[in-house]
Structures are given as C-alpha cells and as structure tokens.
Amino acid sequence: MTETSQHDAELMTLDEPVLETIKRDLKMIGAKLKFVFMPTAKSEDTIAELRKWDLWGPLLFCLILSVVLSVSASEDQGSTVFACVFVVVWVGAFIVTLNVQLLGGKVPNFQSVCVLGYCICPLVLAAVLGMLWNNIFFKLALVAAGYAWAMRAPVVFMAQLVSEEKKALAVFPVGLFYLVIAWMIVII
Known part of the structure; x- marks a missing residue:
C-alpha cells in the first residue's frame, strides 16, 4: 500500500464503530486542553496544536x-439564561474573530472560534465549582483564577496573527469576551 493510499485509509471513518469515533474525538479534545491547562508549554507548541481546529470541544464546554x-x-429564567450563554459564547467568538480579520490577521473563522471555545474551559470549571459551593467570595476567586487562566492561550494565539502595533487591538476584545462570560458566572 502506498503512503497516500494508507493516509486516505486513515481518513476514511465511515466504517469506524461509533465508540472508536467518540474515543478519538475525546483524545483530540484532551490534547487541546493540555495546552489550555498547562501554561508552561512553549508558545510555538501551543500555537501549532491550536491551529488544528475542531468544534466538538467548544460545543461541549x-x-x-x-x-x-x-x-x-x-x-423561571433557566431557559433564558441557557440561550443567552449559548449565544454570547458563539456570537462573541465570531465577533472576536471578525475583529482580528479586520485588523489584517489571516485566521479562518472556525480556527479562531475553536481556540476561544477551548479556552473557556477554566471558566466552565469555575462555574461548576462555584455552583457546588455558592459563596460569593469563593466564586469570585474561582472566576478570577479561571479568567486569568483562560486568557493565556488566546492572547498568545491572537497576538501572533496581527502586526506588533495592532496586538493590543486584537487582544482587548478577547479579554472583554472572557470578562463578559466571567461576569455572567458571578452574577448567576
């Protein structure tokens, strides 16, 4: 079997059992989360991994x-909150992506949405832990830590997409996007 036909055989997943597909996708999500949760990884490694986009992890988070x-x-507000959070995450990610593109960054829409979606995971953990122990000071500390942690990977990623003089303009909306999500976690 030639190398290209072997590569094509690896990409053909129609005959793959569903459990194998789920395992493969969960491994892929885990690999991306490693770069979000390990801030000591080199910027080049982080960017290389985050360039391989998918939307399963962002959808899950x-x-x-x-x-x-x-x-x-x-x-009486549960369904409204669900819809608002869902819309804020997806529309906000697309707006941040559009901002980077308008600043001259060459980034595919879904790649940027993927990065922003994976990086909300620390805020999701803060929300889950804050729900378990509903103390405002505990929740504030968790959300502040989750916000700082969530900002690392997208700041590195977005800053490399635009020129030096436009980095602040590219990174500010990312911080604002995560700040809105953090604020929603604190007030609800």
Missing part, C-alpha cells in the same frame, strides 16, 4: 456552561 448557569438561575 458551551453546553456545560449553559446548563450549569441555567440550573443556577431562578426557575
């Missing part, structure tokens, strides 16, 4: 955050 915050909300 968005759903978890939406469910956690809707469960934490009052009974």
